Amino acid sequence: xxxxxxxxxxxxxxxxxxxILRCVPISNHLYFYWYRQILGQKVEFLxxxxxNEISEKSEIFDDQFSVERPDGSNFTLKIRSTKLExxxxxxxxxxxxxxxxxxxxxxxxxxx
Amino acid sequence: xxxxxxxxxFLSMQEGKNYTIYCNYSTTSDRLYWYRQDPGxxxxxxxxxxxxxxVKQEGRLMASLDTKARLSTLHxxxxxxxxxxxxxxxxxxxxxxxxxxWGAGTKLIIKP
Numbered sequence: 001x002x003x004x005x006x007x008x009x010x011x012x013x014x015x016x017x018x019x020i021l022r023c024v025p026i027s028n029h030l031y032f033y034w035y036r037q038i039l040g041q042k043v044e045f046l047x048x049x050x051x052n053e054i055s056e057k058s059e060i061f062d063d064q065f066s067v068e069r070p071d072g073s074n075f076t077l078k079i080r081s082t083k084l085e086x087x088x089x090x091x092x093x094x095x096x097x098x099x100x101x102x103x104x105x106x107x108x109x110x111x112x
Numbered sequence: 113x114x115x116x117x118x119x120x121x122f123l124s125m126q127e128g129k130n131y132t133i134y135c136n137y138s139t140t141s142d143r144l145y146w147y148r149q150d151p152g153x154x155x156x157x158x159x160x161x162x163x164x165x166x167v168k169q170e171g172r173l174m175a176s177l178d179t180k181a182r183l184s185t186l187h188x189x190x191x192x193x194x195x196x197x198x199x200x201x202x203x204x205x206x207x208x209x210x211x212x213x214w215g216a217g218t219k220l221i222i223k224p
Contacts, residue, residue: 033211043155043200043214056211091155093212101145101212105154 002026006092006104013082013111021077021107023092029102031095032075034067036060036088037106043091049075082111114139116203118215126223128190133218135184135201144184145212146175147200155200158186191222 005024013019025032034046047057047067054067066078075094079086092104115138125131135144146158159168161177161184168175172195174187184201198219202212 035212042216043202043212045211045213048211089152100160101157103155103157108152 002102004092004094004102004104006090006107008107009105010108011110013109015084015111016081019079019082019109021079021090021092021109023075023077023104024073025075025092025094026096026102027073029094029096031055032067032069033093033095033101034077035091035093035103037091038088046077046090079109082109084111087111114141114203114205114213116201116213116215118201118218120218121216122219122221124221124223125191127192130190131188133186133188133199133201133220135186135215137182137184137201137203137213139182139205140179141182141203141205143204144177145202145204146184146186147202149198149200149217151198158199188220193222193224196220196222 004026007022011019032049035043036046037043044060045058047061048055049067052069064080068076087110089106089108091106093101095101117136119134144161147155148158149155159175161175164179166177172189177184186199198217200217201215204212
């Protein structure tokens, strides 16, 4: 069964450092998403990406965040200057025309 | 603004009992999803409910959707310890590129 792959599974970074979280969505999916979940809390939408551009973003997704699909297979989330409050589990998801989502296993980001 | 409310947020129950988790949402939605999350793990899709009156069952779990009442239920029959997890409902909106809006989750603990 096709799956969404995320790397790394866990990243520890110092406050102020840049991090890049990587995702390989399902190959024939058209919509790509990043969500985050602060420990013990609800899942929050960050951004959706369609046709090589951002289609929606939430208030959380400020200028410190960016996404890219550099090579037609990877989908990355960059945080330019991490803050303590960025510590969370980050989930990538992909979807084919909104008909069901497949989530990756997540990257646990710890900012120290 | 679309809101998704789950209740209860926490549920402790004995094995063998039945219970229902409720999910209310505030506006018209195309689809409603139920996910399961084990601690520190990813989001496992349980059910996708597409239309009014939809009912789906998998093992001891049954989900239903009433689009007129904007209510979905997840019913647990004769609970077993393995069903202990956090259960999330989520809805998506076609005109927001299908981003998912999440409930806060119901943490279910089933005691032997």
